Amino acid sequence: MKKIFLLLAIYMIFSYNQGFAGVISGKVHHDELNNKNTIVDSKTQKALSNAKITIPELNYTTFSDKDGTFRLNADVSDKTVLFVEKEGYKVFSLTIDNSVLKSPLKLGIEQTNPFDMQITEGIIHLGDNLFSDNSANSTDFRLSAKGHYLSQKFKRPQGSDKHNVVVNIGTIIGLDTKDAKERGQNQIAKVYSSPAEVFVNGHKIGKLTLNGDNQEILIPNSILKENNELIISTGRNLFQTEYIDYDDIELANVRIEVKEKQYYARH
Numbered sequence: 001m002k003k004i005f006l007l008l009a010i011y012m013i014f015s016y017n018q019g020f021a022g023v024i025s026g027k028v029h030h031d032e033l034n035n036k037n038t039i040v041d042s043k044t045q046k047a048l049s050n051a052k053i054t055i056p057e058l059n060y061t062t063f064s065d066k067d068g069t070f071r072l073n074a075d076v077s078d079k080t081v082l083f084v085e086k087e088g089y090k091v092f093s094l095t096i097d098n099s100v101l102k103s104p105l106k107l108g109i110e111q112t113n114p115f116d117m118q119i120t121e122g123i124i125h126l127g128d129n130l131f132s133d134n135s136a137n138s139t140d141f142r143l144s145a146k147g148h149y150l151s152q153k154f155k156r157p158q159g160s161d162k163h164n165v166v167v168n169i170g171t172i173i174g175l176d177t178k179d180a181k182e183r184g185q186n187q188i189a190k191v192y193s194s195p196a197e198v199f200v201n202g203h204k205i206g207k208l209t210l211n212g213d214n215q216e217i218l219i220p221n222s223i224l225k226e227n228n229e230l231i232i233s234t235g236r237n238l239f240q241t242e243y244i245d246y247d248d249i250e251l252a253n254v255r256i257e258v259k260e261k262q263y264y265a266r267h
């Protein structure tokens with residue numbers, strides 16, 4: 001009887017190990033399969049080869065192959081910014097976290113409009129480097145803050161008389177506003193910050209209350225000059241009265257774009 005129990009125990013250990021090994025290899029297989037991501041032209045859906053894919057905060061760079069596919073062999077845990085760059089196309093940026101490893105990405109990138117202007121390169125951290133681990137930012141910003149606002153000059157884009165000019169915030173991470181908190185974008189229990197604000201030539205043209213990609217703000221034609229200044233200013237913790245605690249945020253891929261007028265009429 002004892003022998004049978006022993007054999008049973010050995011069998012159970014053996015099958016447990018087998019099962020365990022099966023789970024691991026299954027997971028690797030799953031990731032490899034789903035890690036095959038694609039870059040396409042957003043209009044034609046044609047696969048695009050040799051697009052450069054980077055995750056600056058992880059020092060990760062790869063290129064799409066001849067079928068437009070790429071694997072993301074990066075250890076993505078916290079929220080961070082993924083960029084796609086290709087000549088003739090607008091810089092594309094996307095907020096990613098570890099969920100990107102669960103399903104394949106199909107990223108459509110848009111051809112450059114000759115009047116569009118790229119305002120920022122890489123990732124810009126605004127704030128004061130004081131932030132909670134529960135904030136909506138990546139838990140460990142790799143870049144130290146460049147101050148609480150960004151200021152960039154830009155020329156009036158051609159075609160601005162007939163078309164709308166917008167500021168496009170490619171990606172924003174880390175806003176700890178009331179809206180961001182209510183949408184579950186952070187884990188902070190009580191406090192929140194005022195929104196980030198966007199100014200052109202001293203006029204407030206909009207505010208950013210939610211994290212995400214491709215947020216557009218219209219620049220009223222009446223305030224555009226030949227030479228313009230764009231300011232994006234981060235908010236403040238509204239519950240800290242003893243000192244100013246700026247909301248630590250990451251901005252990427254800010255562009256000035258010229259759009260068809262109907263675009264805004266429809267929305």
Ligand SMILES: [Ca+2]
Pocket residue numbers: 127128129130131245246247248
């Ligand atoms: Ca702060």
